[in-house]
Amino acid sequence: MCRMLGYIGAPVLLEHLVVRPDNALLNQTTDAQLLAMLNLAGFGLAAWNDDLHDAHLPLTFHSTNVAVFDANLRALAARLKVRSLVAHLRGVPLDGSATINQQSLHPFQLPGSPLVLAHNGDLAEFGRMRTALWPHIKPDIAKAMTALTDSAFLHALVLSNVDDPAGPFTAESIFRAITAAFNTIRRVRADHGISRSSSVNLVVSDGRALVATRFTFDFGRFEKPPFQGGIEFLSQWFTIGERYGLADGEWKMTGGHGAGTLVASEPLTRDVSTWVEVPEYGALLVDGGDAPSRRIVMIDC
Amino acid sequence: MGLQAGEALAQLDGLSAQACAALAQLAVPFTVASGAAIFRQHDPSDGLYLIESGAVVVTGRTPGDGHVELARLGPGAMLGEFCLLDGGRRSADALAGGECSGWRLDLARFAGLQDAGDAAALALAAALRVQVAARSHDLVSALAATAPEPAEALGLGMVVSADHLTARLQTFPGFDQFSPADWAALAAAGHGHVAPRGRRLDRGAPTLWIVLRGAVQWQTADALQLLVHGPGALAGSAAFVAGAPWPARLLVREDAELFAVPALPDGATGQKLARMLGSALVRDQRRLTRVRARLSAMALA
Numbered sequence A: 001m002c003r004m005l006g007y008i009g010a011p012v013l014l015e016h017l018v019v020r021p022d023n024a025l026l027n028q029t030t031d032a033q034l035l036a037m038l039n040l041a042g043f044g045l046a047a048w049n050d051d052l053h054d055a056h057l058p059l060t061f062h063s064t065n066v067a068v069f070d071a072n073l074r075a076l077a078a079r080l081k082v083r084s085l086v087a088h089l090r091g092v093p094l095d096g097s098a099t100i101n102q103q104s105l106h107p108f109q110l111p112g113s114p115l116v117l118a119h120n121g122d123l124a125e126f127g128r129m130r131t132a133l134w135p136h137i138k139p140d141i142a143k144a145m146t147a148l149t150d151s152a153f154l155h156a157l158v159l160s161n162v163d164d165p166a167g168p169f170t171a172e173s174i175f176r177a178i179t180a181a182f183n184t185i186r187r188v189r190a191d192h193g194i195s196r197s198s199s200v201n202l203v204v205s206d207g208r209a210l211v212a213t214r215f216t217f218d219f220g221r222f223e224k225p226p227f228q229g230g231i232e233f234l235s236q237w238f239t240i241g242e243r244y245g246l247a248d249g250e251w252k253m254t255g256g257h258g259a260g261t262l263v264a265s266e267p268l269t270r271d272v273s274t275w276v277e278v279p280e281y282g283a284l285l286v287d288g289g290d291a292p293s294r295r296i297v298m299i300d301c
Numbered sequence B: 001m002g003l004q005a006g007e008a009l010a011q012l013d014g015l016s017a018q019a020c021a022a023l024a025q026l027a028v029p030f031t032v033a034s035g036a037a038i039f040r041q042h043d044p045s046d047g048l049y050l051i052e053s054g055a056v057v058v059t060g061r062t063p064g065d066g067h068v069e070l071a072r073l074g075p076g077a078m079l080g081e082f083c084l085l086d087g088g089r090r091s092a093d094a095l096a097g098g099e100c101s102g103w104r105l106d107l108a109r110f111a112g113l114q115d116a117g118d119a120a121a122l123a124l125a126a127a128l129r130v131q132v133a134a135r136s137h138d139l140v141s142a143l144a145a146t147a148p149e150p151a152e153a154l155g156l157g158m159v160v161s162a163d164h165l166t167a168r169l170q171t172f173p174g175f176d177q178f179s180p181a182d183w184a185a186l187a188a189a190g191h192g193h194v195a196p197r198g199r200r201l202d203r204g205a206p207t208l209w210i211v212l213r214g215a216v217q218w219q220t221a222d223a224l225q226l227l228v229h230g231p232g233a234l235a236g237s238a239a240f241v242a243g244a245p246w247p248a249r250l251l252v253r254e255d256a257e258l259f260a261v262p263a264l265p266d267g268a269t270g271q272k273l274a275r276m277l278g279s280a281l282v283r284d285q286r287r288l289t290r291v292r293a294r295l296s297a298m299a300l301a
Helices: A014-018 A025-031 A071-077 A126-136 A139-144 A150-159 A171-191 B002-009 B017-024 B082-086 B107-115 B119-143 B162-169 B180-189 B237-242 B267-300
Strands: A003-013 A043-048 A059-063 A081-089 A116-120 A201-205 A209-214 A237-241 A243-247 A250-254 A260-264 A282-287 A293-298 B027-032 B037-039 B047-053 B056-062 B066-073 B093-096 B100-106 B157-160 B191-195 B208-219 B225-229 B249-261
Touching: A003 A014, A003 A025, A003 A116, A003 A201, A003 A209, A003 A243, A014 A025, A014 A043, A014 A071, A014 A081, A014 A243, A025 A081, A059 A071, A081 A116, A081 A201, A116 A150, A126 A150, A126 A171, A139 A150, A150 A171, A171 A201, A171 A209, A171 A282, A209 A260, A237 A250, A243 A260, A260 A282, A293 B267, B002 B017, B002 B047, B002 B100, B017 B119, B027 B037, B047 B082, B047 B107, B056 B267, B082 B107, B082 B119, B082 B267, B100 B107, B107 B119, B119 B237, B119 B267, B157 B249, B162 B180, B162 B191, B162 B208, B162 B249, B180 B249, B180 B267, B225 B267, B237 B267
Parallel strands: none
Antiparallel strands: A003 A081, A003 A260, A043 A059, A043 A081, A116 A201, A201 A209, A209 A282, A237 A260, A243 A250, A282 A293, B027 B100, B037 B093, B047 B100, B056 B066, B056 B093, B157 B191, B191 B249, B208 B225, B208 B249
16 A cells, blocks of 8 residues: 655645645655555655746656655755645555565656556556556557556556557546556456455646546455455545645645645645545546646546 | 533433433533634544533534534534544534533543443433434435435345354454454344345335445435445444435445344444444544535535
């Protein structure tokens, strides 16, 4: 299991999202509120800022350091303002079964494409599915993949279902690609007789549009404990407003129903009063830019 | 003073005069200045408040740091009752609309009495369960534009054994407090079923469904998803307590193993299950409130 967040809105200092709030992503390394697990397997982010060279492509940072101790990340976060962000804290089982390397860190991105993906959850028995999934990945994308994890395949499947990995994208086009990827996975699971609960909570964004899913294949179909991330449906929360920051002593969105959107696997503050949930089996679609819009849709898969 | 607290408690259905008088002895007076907070959303809870004089405005916070008025309460009303059922944090702000005074039934003292099996405390908990169930019913009615069509016959097979029930339930939080005698009493109080995806469970007298595996879902006639319950959850709790169906469908969302309890068992087992039921009612009510907040936020965005 992992923790993650996505943001689109007025420029905000990175540390205000990942370091400063009482339940900021870095604090979730060891003390996540909604997941009884240590998230020690590294950190990654994709950030957009209009002052960067090639501003449509994200600045990325990936490190296998334990995130809460990562001085480079803290230094970067204290200086960088972002108008869009996808950040991910990787958690893996503590039994040595997972490979810890930079290539396996989220958000995944392939050269030339602004579309990044972060995943919270896992695909049960993925090793049995991998071979059957290769034909659904376009050759150029397969050639560029650097990791063979379930999350890397999810990214590759989504990219293989968009018209052009270089974009442009809308939230709707990203959502269609995600749905197509999920339907492929559903078929492959059925073909292989896999029916174990498998969560695919995603944050997918190109910096202008963002889609956050809250979806689990065969939710609750556990054989025995320990349950994947607990027995509650893995959560995905969001809050909206004009601006995010410290106001009246609280880290929160202010400004009523402004265009900014912050989505996270759990609220960044222990007080969840101003956060609501993406519904189970649902997705939040956000289009930023000149004509911002935001809506909830259910995933038909 | 004590008698008046008892009068306020007597408004709860099903609470005897004797129980009201006994509980009133536990109440301690409070006074809050006009405009001051009796409690704030997310505050740790300290008990149930009974209003003798003055007015209280109850508000909830919304994404974007807005506030929405939930209720205006006057003399004789009670507030903060959720905490007596789940011990959780406050779910709303309560501000004195003028100088406000009354009594507070202390959470810690109440919990101690409940643990000791005090009849008055158990009666109050039962009455509060009915009140919270009624509130959930009202909220679902407000969210559901039309009532669903009647469900067909259940047609479930009785295939889950008592041993399997015990083995599954022991892995879930709350049920780990059950003794072998409780397992036997619970198994005798209901029936185990397997149910395929899509099957409706809301036919006939409301039943308490304990999800052993898979998931069930509350959904309105126009397909608005209200709640999803996974393994270990008590589903249909509000309708069960109220003895009246919700204006919504209870559907099997993922192929499921379920244990149906038509009525709480007697004795200690029933009391343990009733405690869990109280927590489930509050949890569901909080989730429904967030569904409403999400719909409101998305409509205004």
